[in-house]
Amino acid sequence: MKILTGNDLKTGAVTWWDGEGWSLHVANAADVGEHGEEIAARENALRHVVAPYVIDGVLTPEGPRPAHIKDRVRALGPTVRLDLSLKPADPAAGNWVI
Amino acid sequence: MYKYDTYDQAMVDARVADFRDQVRRRLDGSMSEEQFRPLRLMNGLYLQLHAYMLRVAVPYGTLSSAQMRMLGDIADKYDRGYGHFTTRQNIQYNWIKLEDAPDILADLASVEMHAIQTSGNCIRNTTSDQYAGAIADEVVDPRPYAELIRQWSTFHPEFSFLPRKFKMAVIASDTDRAAMRLHDIGIQIVKNAAGELGAAFYVGGGMGRTPMIAPLINGFVPIDQMITYSEACLRVYNRYGRRDNKYKARIKILVHELGKDEYTRQVEAEFAHLLTQGIEPPLAELERIKVQFAEPAYETGITDAVDRSDPDFALWLDNNTHVHKQPGYAVVTISLKPHGGIPGDASADQIRLMADLAKDHSFDELRVTHAQNIVLPHVKKADLYTLWQKLDAAGLGTANLDLIGDIIACPGLDYCSLANARSIPVAQKISERFAPRENELGELKLKISGCINACGHHHAGHIGILGVDRKGVENYQLLLGGSEGADTSLGTITGPGFDEDGIVDAIEKATDVYIANKEGQERFLDTYRRIGMAPFKEAIYAPGTQKKGEPANG
Numbered sequence: 001m002k003i004l005t006g007n008d009l010k011t012g013a014v015t016w017w018d019g020e021g022w023s024l025h026v027a028n029a030a031d032v033g034e035h036g037e038e039i040a041a042r043e044n045a046l047r048h049v050v051a052p053y054v055i056d057g058v059l060t061p062e063g064p065r066p067a068h069i070k071d072r073v074r075a076l077g078p079t080v081r082l083d084l085s086l087k088p089a090d091p092a093a094g095n096w097v098i
Numbered sequence: 099m100y101k102y103d104t105y106d107q108a109m110v111d112a113r114v115a116d117f118r119d120q121v122r123r124r125l126d127g128s129m130s131e132e133q134f135r136p137l138r139l140m141n142g143l144y145l146q147l148h149a150y151m152l153r154v155a156v157p158y159g160t161l162s163s164a165q166m167r168m169l170g171d172i173a174d175k176y177d178r179g180y181g182h183f184t185t186r187q188n189i190q191y192n193w194i195k196l197e198d199a200p201d202i203l204a205d206l207a208s209v210e211m212h213a214i215q216t217s218g219n220c221i222r223n224t225t226s227d228q229y230a231g232a233i234a235d236e237v238v239d240p241r242p243y244a245e246l247i248r249q250w251s252t253f254h255p256e257f258s259f260l261p262r263k264f265k266m267a268v269i270a271s272d273t274d275r276a277a278m279r280l281h282d283i284g285i286q287i288v289k290n291a292a293g294e295l296g297a298a299f300y301v302g303g304g305m306g307r308t309p310m311i312a313p314l315i316n317g318f319v320p321i322d323q324m325i326t327y328s329e330a331c332l333r334v335y336n337r338y339g340r341r342d343n344k345y346k347a348r349i350k351i352l353v354h355e356l357g358k359d360e361y362t363r364q365v366e367a368e369f370a371h372l373l374t375q376g377i378e379p380p381l382a383e384l385e386r387i388k389v390q391f392a393e394p395a396y397e398t399g400i401t402d403a404v405d406r407s408d409p410d411f412a413l414w415l416d417n418n419t420h421v422h423k424q425p426g427y428a429v430v431t432i433s434l435k436p437h438g439g440i441p442g443d444a445s446a447d448q449i450r451l452m453a454d455l456a457k458d459h460s461f462d463e464l465r466v467t468h469a470q471n472i473v474l475p476h477v478k479k480a481d482l483y484t485l486w487q488k489l490d491a492a493g494l495g496t497a498n499l500d501l502i503g504d505i506i507a508c509p510g511l512d513y514c515s516l517a518n519a520r521s522i523p524v525a526q527k528i529s530e531r532f533a534p535r536e537n538e539l540g541e542l543k544l545k546i547s548g549c550i551n552a553c554g555h556h557h558a559g560h561i562g563i564l565g566v567d568r569k570g571v572e573n574y575q576l577l578l579g580g581s582e583g584a585d586t587s588l589g590t591i592t593g594p595g596f597d598e599d600g601i602v603d604a605i606e607k608a609t610d611v612y613i614a615n616k617e618g619q620e621r622f623l624d625t626y627r628r629i630g631m632a633p634f635k636e637a638i639y640a641p642g643t644q645k646k647g648e649p650a651n652g
Contacts, residue, residue, distance in 0.1 A: 007145060007149070009124075009125070009196065010125065010195060010196055010197050011149065011195045011196070011197075012145060012148075012149035012150035012193075012194065012195060012196060013148075013149060014147075014148055014149075044131070047125070047127055050131050050145065051131065051145055067570070068570055069511065069567075069570060069571075069572065070147070070511060070515075070517075073147060073511055073512060073520075074147055074148065077148060078148065078192075078512040078513055078522075079512055079520065079523065080440055080512050080520075080522045080523055080526065081440075081512075084178055084193075098572075
């Protein structure tokens with residue numbers, strides 16, 4: 001699957017296109033198919049996102065998982081500061097990245 | 099310490115106002131990201147893996163208590179309660195909001211700080227010896243010369259769009275504590291036989307994908323011509339440095355391809371021309387700066403004795419303090435490398451505590467080291483035990499300066515959008531594994547980079563680690579034999595790389611070889627240089643000793 005990601009212009013937070021808007025959680029990411037660049041250009045122009053780009057993802061029972069480790073780190077947060085990640089209560093969250 | 103004059107303050111305040119307007123225009127849509135990006139980078143604001151990252155300049159690593167306190171307050175007010183001290187003596191914040199950035203710059207300006215030229219193809223923050231002004235082995239305090247370079251290079255119109263970024267370091271002793279020869283220009287202030295001060299210029303060093311040790315191109319430029327000679331070095335680079343290929347754009351490539359002699363010939367010709375132009379700042383300006391780096395009001399006749407009855411304190415005393423030039427005083431290095439911790443990170447509370455301790459015990463002054471630690475340069479020996487107790491209670495009392503746990507590590511893939519592999523988890527595992535043995539192993543400088551850009555100085559580690567991406571999987575190459583001291587050398591890759599656990603095991607094997615072959619007081623580096631790579635390689639790659647997953651096909 002193809003996933004569209006970027007950062008929120010104001011806060012810099014990592015965001016994922018969910019089909020209608022931008023979510024902080026990769027689990028909500030939509031498969032953008034061949035439309036990623038088109039959505040990215042539109043959303044960039046509207047200042048909803050900055051530096052958007054399309055990545056490969058794999059659909060898992062827990063939802064979409066970015067294919068590359070760099071995007072998995074983006075999706076979770078720093079593996080060395082899980083308290084600042086999106087799963088602060090899960091001490092094993094870093095395993096999802098690896 | 100240098101204090102801003104009205105020109106300095108006006109320049110920084112004007113830049114804050116400019117950036118505030120630029121951010122407003124970006125947020126209201128008047129400016130695209132393409133237009134805005136170079137402007138935010140000129141103010142140190144990057145877009146990193148998780149958010150905007152702000153890199154704040156700490157000129158030659160020197161901070162006052164008020165400045166340090168402000169760095170802690172910014173971490174609390176605008177970030178997530180911590181900051182990361184870098185290998186260029188700066189500090190970075192990882193979770194900045196764009197809309198807050200102008201206010202942060204305004205807060206910084208209120209304590210004579212900024213983030214100007216912490217990005218972009220310009221002359222970056224000039225670094226120096228963290229012990230400057232406090233030790234006996236320097237010919238002069240190098241910081242006034244670093245400050246003169248700061249003033250010359252800030253907003254220099256000719257050098258604002260160089261072929262690539264440009265880093266300078268200034269030291270004034272034969273003991274290089276600033277990795278001087280691994281900079282684009284390294285300057286060593288020296289004294290000639292007549293007792294006159296001059297600047298020895300080493301040009302074309304650097305790390306990154308093509309590491310090079312800077313050759314000496316001029317051993318003695320009269321000190322009142324240092325800026326003119328720097329200008330000549332930059333001019334030749336700006337004229338001929340490659341702009342067509344960013345990987346070949348650093349000055350080290352130009353010096354290498356032209357050859358040291360031809361590059362030097364061109365610099366000398368340009369220098370002769372520039373001398374006729376009168377561009378050197380008047381000596382009166384240097385004298386004005388020097389006055390601000392006057393010696394602290396040391397007490398005299400005070401004791402050199404220190405009570406060593408607390409063994410933990412005695413260990414810290416031995417490892418983390420350095421001989422001061424003034425009797426009764428010591429130079430203290432605060433380790434930001436707790437066992438299992440994140441190298442270079444400090445919480446807002448820790449930053450403010452260090453600010454308070456500097457005010458109470460070190461004439462209001464701190465230094466950031468390129469090894470990602472903090473120095474209190476002038477501490478009375480009589481205060482050391484009290485100081486250590488306060489540090490220890492705050493998690494800042496680790497006694498591991500220059501030991502294997504005192505690891506330089508870049509932010510790596512946990513934070514950096516350029517990284518290929520994580521650095522910090524590897525540093526944490528090494529730190530924990532070797533904590534019981536670090537004093538037995540003695541001086542052992544271990545440096546980790548998460549990509550070939552080498553922000554973690556892996557080329558210059560006695561043991562270096564380079565994280566690479568092998569088909570989407572983190573892999574770690576091991577290097578041995580690097581150094582960034584007066585005996586600068588570049589490390590050699592041992593062979594095939596390892597996974598995260600394998601690299602820690604490989605280091606253990608390398609240290610076992612060291613212990614088995616060590617003669618006398620040899621450091622790891624000394625033993626490696628004496629016996630060579632072969633015994634290390636043999637042990638590291640011995641058949642049957644590899645764990646699953648290693649080696650990972652080189």
